[in-house]
Amino acid sequence: MLKIEGISKTFHPGTVNEKTALKDLSLHLKEGDFATIVGSNGAGKSTLFNAITGAFIVDEGQIFLDGEDITFKREHLRSVDIGHLFQDPLMGTAPHMSIEENMALAYLRAHGKKRAMFSRITKEEKKLFREQLSRLDMGLEDRMKNPVGLLSGGQRQALTLLMATMVTPKILLLDEHTAALDPATAEKVLELTKQIVKERKITCLMVTHNMHQALELGNRTLMMDSGRIILDISGEEREHLTVDDLLMQFKEHVGEGLDNDRILLSK
């Protein structure tokens, strides 16, 4: 589904701030793959996501999504096929617009270019939004006219998840999307994520700092360091792996301990 061939990206080349964020990185995700990504601060996890969504164009290499070369495709055109959730729950929704209007915008992706510019939210769409919201079990289906800014962080992130998957994306990118939520809400959003991903068989990449999650969720675990993937575990090998093994592996490959305070805390 997603094929990344040797991509590199250097920010601010030729200046004192020069930083190579991705180094000759290759990754091949099969359809229905659910891979978790762990790595130190600044390992390039979010940069990898931004390369996929098209927030910048990579210096070298190619990116294919579902067989299509999207290396130079513009960001808003790529987003038709990509769902992207950020750590910050405020980033995925427009606060001054109602829940219904936010969902209508996300639902635009269903129509691609065909949708008329001057059409309005239809009754059927409202019904669909209501159904979708009711599965969150947060009572949002009765507050569809309320501005999203009034919702809590957890509610907003759950809504963002719905919006990102309402039209099944070819790939779903989750960038620590539960990290800023309180434990109970995080659990709920994560449960919902698992449900939706499983139900629709969405190919999914998820950055996490929780080592248990990294091993339990999905079918593959990737470890990143200095803009490269240094470890790619799946299948039987992954099933027998413990968190300590994983940390040990990291030390072996990088020559130092995993430099991420949140990982240490959540271990």
Added chain:
Amino acid sequence: MLSNLFSASVLVTALELGFLYALVALALYISFTLLNIADLSTDGCFTLGCAVGAIVASAGHPFLALFAAMAAGVCSGFITAFLQTRLGVQSILAGIIVNTGLYTINFMVMGNSSKVNVFGNETIFSLAKGVSEAGWYRLTYKLILAAVITILMCVILHWFLNTTLGLSIRATGDNEHMVRASSINPSFTITVGLCVSGSLTALSGGLLAQYQKSCDINFGTGQVTIALASLMIGETLVRRGSVLVRTLGVVLGSLLYRVIVAVALRFHLPAEALKLTSAIIVTIAIAAPYVKERMDFYRRRRAASAGKGADKNA
């Protein structure tokens, strides 16, 4: 006493101007409030609409003049948007650049003259005047026409901003991240938004050209401040609600602003003092919520320290 200070005709004139200038405030509602862009091309765009409107009206086409003014405003908005979205010029700079350039354009539109008169030609106001001979109508026909046009624009905006395109425009200023993730091109929505905003500003200029039967090259100077004042008053009065309610709030803000100015003039302020008055009104409208919050803080702190003092004494 009050009736001496404020005769009916003064009030009617203030309301007429309030409705006509409200269109500029509505334009800023789109660019400033919805798109979150400080578009400073307003002054030049207003004069452009006025100049185009005056020229076409003096050629004997009062209705065409309004559409021509709007078309000119769309062009102005498009160029401002083009500078921002395609050439990477910062939004404030883009507005200033367009505003500066428009001065020359406006001069050329007016036939290399700094003043154009529409005297002796039909205007939409003179046409409306002929509809009825009734006394009350004679006093209020301009007000009725201005109100109808402005409220019609509010209704159209309400319709437009709830379409798919309108929702996309509103979201662009609210959360650009989310917009890009929803497969909307922010460059496109900013361009459309600024074109609509420009057309409203220029329409206001075009209407004013016919209202006062002339256009002056400096007519637009300070228009952005006045419109901001109206917008701020309107947004303070109406904070929530549908697009229609909020746009009507902006119109109300413009009406109120004109009434305040009319009162100020009644106190024999010279006409030159108007710009300073509007600058002060804008400042008050914007600063009021902040100052109120600070006052609450000081009041609570004083109350708390007073409470402590009482404890010590006891």
